[in-house]
Amino acid sequence: MLIEAPFSGNRSLTSQTLSADLVVVGGGMAGICAAITAARQGMEVVLVQDRPVLGGNASSEIRLWILGATSSMGNNNRWAREGGVIDEILLENQYRNPEGNALILDTVLLEKVTQEPNITLLLNTAVQSCEKAGGSRIAKVLAFCSQNSTQYRLEAPLFVDASGDGILGFLSGAAFRIGAESREEFDEAFAPEKAYGELLGHSLYFHSKDTGKPVQFIPPAFANTDLASLPRFHTFNLYDRGCRLWWVEYGGRLDTIHATETIKWELWRIIYGIWHHIKNSGDYPEMETHTLEWVGMIPGKRESRRFEGDYMLSQRDVVEQLRHTDMVSYGGWALDLHPADGIYGELPGCTQWHAKGVYGIPYRCLYSRNIDNLFLAGRIISASHVAFGSSRVMATCAHNAQAVGMAAALCREQHLLPRELMEDALMDNLQQRLMGMGQYLPGMHLRDTDNRVKTASLSVSSTFSLQQLPADAGWKDLDSSTAQMLPLEAGRIPVLTFEVKAKKATHLVLRLWGSSLPGNFTPDRQLVEKEFAVSKGVQELTVDFGLLLDASAYYFVAFAANPFVQVAISELRLTGLLTVFNRVNLDVAKGSRQEPPEGLGVDAFDFWLPERRPGGHNLAIGCTPAVNLYRSEFLLNGMFRPTAQTNAWVADPTDPEPTLTFSWPVQQEIRKILLWFDTDFDHPLESTLRGHDERVMPFCVREFRLLDERGNLLYQEKNNHQSRYEIVFESPVKTKKLVLRLEHPGREVPAGLFGVGIYS
Structure with missing residues (x-):
C-alpha cells in the first residue's frame, strides 16, 4: 500500500534518460525500416512512436495498403517492387496474412522490431521538445508516454525524423515548406502558376460485415445525412470499402497539422452519413444484414510539412528520370496530386501522371540542410509539392528510410555527420552496403x-534455354493488344x-x-511491323522480323488486338519472362494510354500491364535458334532482379535435382552464405x-540443401519465402567444395x- 501525504509544491513526472547511437522519431513504415537497418548494422537505436501500434498509415488504425513503384501493376515499371527490409516485411506478411488482415500486419511489424536486440521501442510516446547543442545540432529529445506517465530524455549523436508531420524537424528549427511551389521555382509545368497553400487532405476508412440477420442502423446526430449535397456524390461507388474509399478526403484547405481533429470530425460525419445512406435509403437491399465492423479513429494523412535538404526532388527528376551520383533509393508512383476541396469539390479525386520508368x-x-545531425525519412523528405505527389507513398518512404538507416551506421563508424557522406568513396560505400542488404538501386x-564464388569453379546440373514454351494452357483472346516480353x-x-486460332479469315499484325x-x-x-493473313482455324505463325538489334534489352513482341483471333498460351512460368497487355488499371490511370494536356511536362505513352495470377500466362512460343x-x-553480376536481362540462372524443368557445385583448389573457411x-x-x-x-511467390525456391565435399548436410531449409536468405554458421565450415541442391518450386516453375x- 502506498500513501503519500499532501505536497505543497508541484510533483514531477517519472523521468528516464536513454542514450543511444540513433533516435528515430516515428514508427510508420519509414521509421521501422530506418530503425531495423541501423540496428542490424550494430547501432543502438531508440524508436519513438506516438501510437499504440507500428505501421502508421499501414497499421490497423488506418488500414491503407503499402504500395510504391509497382503502382499496383498499373504502370510500366516492371520488376519494380522495393527491396531490402520493406521487401522482407511484405513477403513475411504475404506468407502469414494473404487475406490482408491489418491486425495481423500489426503483429508482423511489432515482431520485426522487437526481435532486433539493438532497438528500444517506445510506443504511445510523443515527442514534445528538443534541446540543441548550438544552433544547428540536436542534443536531446524530450518525449512523454501517456500510458506509463513517464517523461523520456533521449540522447544521441544522430536523429531521424520519420514522424509524418516532421515534429522533430519543426522543433529543432529545420527549414521546411508547406503548400505548392510556383511553376518557375523548379521548372515544373505541373505546378500552379503561382505558389499556393492548399494541400492534399486526410481520408478515413470503414469496414462492414455480414451478420446473417437484419441489422438496423440509427445514425448519430453528427452524421451528414444529406449526401446529395456533396458535389461528387453521383460518382461514389458505395460498394467499395476500406482504403478503396480513399476519395473520402477532406481538409486540404485547412491546417493539416493543427486542424487534424477538426478534419477527423468532418470525415466521421461523412462516413456515418454514407453508412446511413447504404442502410436506410432503400437503394441497397442486399446490405440489410450488414453492420459496421470498424471505422477509423484517426485519419490517414497525406501532406503537411516538407523539409529542405541540400537537393529538392522535382517534377523533372521524376519524369525525365534524371541520374544522380548519390542515388540511394528510387520511386515509381505517379505524380499523384489531389484537389484541396476533396469530397466537397467538383473535381475528380486525384490527378495521376506516370513516368516511363522509375526514377532515382x-x-x-x-538530411536537413541546416540541422547538421538530422536525417529526413518518410513523406517529409526534401521534395517539391509536385514530386512529393510521387515520393509520399509508403513503400517509397520505407525504401528511402533504409538508406537513412545505413547512412546513420556509416556516420557512426566514420564519426561523420550526414552531409559528409557525400564524398565519393563514402557514397560508393553507402550504395554498395545498401545493395548488399537487398536494396535495389536502378542501373547499379x-x-x-x-x-x-568468384574464385570457385562453378558447375550446374542444367540450364534452361528457351527453345519452346509448350501450348498447354489453352487460348487467350486478343481482345487487347498483347505482347510477350x-x-x-x-x-x-x-x-x-x-500458335493462333482464328474464328474467320483475317489479317493479324505483329x-x-x-x-x-x-x-x-x-x-x-x-x-518493325509485320502483317499476316490467317485462315479460319488453328495454325502455326512463323515470324521472322529480319532485324539486327542494336542493344541487349527487353523487347516486346506485340500482337495487335483482333477480336477474331486467339493465341495459345503456356503453363510454364519462368523467372523474368512476362506477357503484358495494352490495358488500363483504373486504380491508377484513366485509360490504356496516358494523354497529358500539352505543356504539362509529362510524356504521352501506352500502358502495357501484366495480369495478376492465376492469369498472366506466357504466350506459347518457339525460338530458332x-x-x-x-x-x-x-x-x-550483382543484379538480383530482371533489368536488361533476366540476371538469373534457371534449371531445366526436367532436371530431377537442380544442383550448383562450387569447388576450390584449396580448403576454404566459410562463415556466411547469401542466396538471392x-x-x-x-x-x-x-x-x-x-x-x-x-x-x-511461385518462382521462389522453398526447399534447398547445402552439403560439403563429403556429402555431409551443412544446412537445410524447407519453407523459404524470402528474396534474400542468409546462412551464418556458428563456427566456420572447412571444405574444398559446396553443393547446393534445390527443389523446383512447382511442376510448371523450374528452380532458379x-x-x-x-x-x-
Missing part, C-alpha cells in the same frame, strides 16, 4: 569483391513461332517494340484489404537463383 532519389534529399550492381541480345532476332531509355519497360520505339535467357555467370531468390518483384504485395491467392554469395 538522391541522398541529398534525406553489387561488386561483392569478398565473394568466394523477351530479353534479347544485340544481333539478329531469332525466328519466332506462335510489331516489335523496344524502350527508348535503357532500363525502362515502356515500349515506345517501334522497330534458342534464346539463352539464363546463365550461371549471371549469379555473379526470385520472389517476383513485379508483384506489388499490397499489405491489407486486397487479399492474395498465394502465400509464397539470382545470386550466390560465399564469405569467410
